[in-house]
Amino acid sequence: MKSSISFMTATILVLAVSCSSRSKYAEINKDLGKDVTSSDPVDRNSIDDTRYSENRTAGRTTASQIKDMDSNVEVTRKIRDRLTDMDGLSVRAQNITIVTSRNDVTLKGTVAKKEEIQKIMSLTREIASDREISNQLRVHK
Numbered sequence: 001m002k003s004s005i006s007f008m009t010a011t012i013l014v015l016a017v018s019c020s021s022r023s024k025y026a027e028i029n030k031d032l033g034k035d036v037t038s039s040d041p042v043d044r045n046s047i048d049d050t051r052y053s054e055n056r057t058a059g060r061t062t063a064s065q066i067k068d069m070d071s072n073v074e075v076t077r078k079i080r081d082r083l084t085d086m087d088g089l090s091v092r093a094q095n096i097t098i099v100t101s102r103n104d105v106t107l108k109g110t111v112a113k114k115e116e117i118q119k120i121m122s123l124t125r126e127i128a129s130d131r132e133i134s135n136q137l138r139v140h141k
Contacts, residue, residue, distance in 0.1 A: 072100040078127045079105070086123070089116055092140060096120065104132045110140040 076098050083094050093116040096109035105128045111117055117137045124133050 072102075075105065075128050075131070076100045079124055082123050082127065083120065086119065089119065093120060096137060100128075100131075103130075104134060106134040106136060108136045110138055112140060114139055 079098050079100075083089065083096070086094075090112035092109065093111040096107055096111070099106040099108065105124060107120060107124060111120070117135070117139070120137065121133070121135055
């Protein structure tokens with residue numbers, strides 16, 4: 001009795017997996033405008049699931065982006081190190097936000113004096129001469 005129940009359970013599982021597999025590929029083909037009937041076997045080699053692959057990788061970092069990220073981190077680190085080593089800058093000026101992405105460096109925050117903005121911009125141009133620099137610094141009142 002137990003063996004026949006086990007056999008029936010195994011058979012049902014195999015059928016369920018087979019049906020769900022076929023319906024997945026039938027759904028993909030249907031989305032792609034192909035006419036698929038339940039009696040026709042699905043040619044799994046002809047399925048173009050590029051759209052589904054792109055959705056799975058959306059938002060993930062690619063190898064080429066990692067190289068850019070390393071460069072961005074290095075530029076930010078150099079600017080930050082030089083800011084903290086520079087004499088005559090207020091604590092506010094040393095703690096500005098530096099955002100580096102691709103070809104841009106953005107400086108944000110408040111400083112104590114207008115002269116500090118000029119020093120920071122000069123330093124940033126020296127380190128990131130090949131990038132666009134956006135100055136969003138302002139003097140604290």
